Amino acid sequence: MSNVPRTRWSDQPRRSAVQKILDAIQAGESAAVGSLPVPEHYRGITVHADEVEMFDGLAAKDKDPRRSLHLDEVATPELGPGEALVAVMASAINYNTVWTSIFEPVSTFKFLERYGKVSPLAKRHDLPYHVVGSDLAGVVLRTGPGVHNWKPGDEVVAHCLSVELEGPDGHDDTMMDSEQRIWGFETNFGGLAELALVKSNQLMPKPAHLTWEEAASPGLVNSTAYRQLVSRNGAAMKQGDVVLIWGASGGLGSYATQFALNGGAIPVCVVSSQEKADIARKMGAELVIDRSAEGYRFWKDEHTQDPREWQRFGAKIRELTGGEDPDIVFEHPGRETFGASVYVARRGGTIVTCASTSGFLHQYDNRYLWMNLKRVIGSHFANYRESWEANRLIDKGLVHPTLSKTYPLAETGQAALDVHRNAHSGKVGVLCLAPEEGLGVRDQAKRERHLSAINRFRGV
C-alpha cells in the first residue's frame, strides 16, 4: 500500500465498494455491511507534511484552511486489535481542525511522529498526510481482534479519546493515561472522511432520533463541556450555581448552556451579537450579555489590561443576577478574557478552563485569586464514562444538537474557515458518505417530540 495520498489512480474500485456499503445503510440493512468488501482506498480530508510552512509570515487570522485542507484518496489502514473501521456518514468541524489546518500552535505531524514511536501499530499513523476530524456518526464495518461489544452494522457515534492504557496512570481516569491523545488531531485516520479508524472503546450508540449529521455534531464539544462543567473532574456544577459561559452560542458554550439549564443552575451567557443572544434565549437562558454591544475592552493595549473594564463587566453580571457573582466561570477564550474571568468569579468560586483561543499566555491579578480563595481548574476532553453520559443525555432528548449548517465533504475547507472566522453558531456539520441531509433517523416518533429543540440553531 502506498503512503502517499492518491488522486491519480482509477477511482472506480473505491466508488463501487463505497456505493455498495452506502446502499445497504440507506436500505436500513446496516448489518449487511459485514459481508461487503472494505474499499482499499477512501476519500478523506488531509493536511500535507510538505505544506506545513505554507502560511509562514501570515497572522493566524489570515491563514485560510481552504488552502491547506485537501480532499485526497488514501489507503485504508490495516485494522489492529481493539480497533474498529467505521463507514462515516457525517462528521463535524471542531476548532482542533482549524488549529491543524493553520499549523498552529504546532504542526500536527509532530504528534503523529511522536505517536509512531509508541508501538508498531501506532507507527501506521506516522504518515506524510494527516486525515483529520474528531467526530463521526456512521456504521461499524469491521472490528479487530479482541472486540466483543461492537459488531459490523452497529450504528454509532465516536468520542475522540484515544488511550493506550499500558501504564498505571490512566486506570483511575483515562484522561490521565500517559499516552492520551485526541483522535483525528493527535492521531491519523480521523472522521472527516468516508472511513475512519477508531479504538472500539471510542464507540457509543448513535441516538436513533437524529439524522447522521445531527448525531455527529455534539460529540467532542458535548463531552468536553460535560467534564468541564458537570463532572466532579471539572467544576462539579450544582443546582443554583451562577455559571458565566463565554461563547454561549458556540460549540462548547451551546452545550454548557444546556447543562446549566438542565442542572438547575443559572447561566449568564456571553455572546457577541444580537442574533447569538436570541439563540441563547431560545435555549432557555434568561441572562445574556452581548459583549459587542457592551464594548468591553479588557486590554488597553497588547501588554496592559484594564481592571476598570473587569469591574464594568462584573457590575453587568450583578445587574442581571440581582447582585450575585459567578460560582463558576466556563473559560476557553483564554488571554483576552482570563483576567476578567478571575476577577468576576465569586469568593471561593471556580474558573474552569479548557482552551486559549485568543492566546495561551494568560495574565490575571493573583490577589483576586488567593485573597478570595478562588480556584482555577484545567480540564481537557473527557473520559469514556463522561463521554457516554454526555451522549446518553443526547439520546434521551435532554440535551440537543446545536447544528446550524452542513457542508459536503469537498467543502470542508470553507466549513473550517467559517469556524476560524467565528462566522458560525453552534456546530457546523459535514456530510461524508451521506448523500444529503436528513437521513439516518430510526425513531421518528421520538424525533417529533424534540423537533423544535433539535432545529433551534438551524440557519443561524
Ligand SMILES: NC(=O)c1ccc[n+]([C@@H]2O[C@H](COP(=O)([O-])OP(=O)(O)OC[C@H]3O[C@@H](n4cnc5c(N)ncnc54)[C@H](OP(=O)(O)O)[C@@H]3O)[C@@H](O)[C@H]2O)c1
Ligand atoms: N480541551 C478540550 O478538550 C477542548 C475541546 C473543545 C474545544 N476546545 C477549544 O475551545 C475553544 C472553543 O471551542 P468551540 O468549539 O467552542 O469554538 P467555537 O464554536 O468557535 O465557539 C467559541 C466561542 O467563543 C467566543 N469567543 C471567541 N473568541 C472570543 C474572545 N476573544 N473573547 C470572548 N469570546 C470569544 C465566540 O462567541 P461570541 O463571539 O458569540 O462571544 C465563539 O462562538 C477552541 O480553542 C477549541 O480548540 C478545547
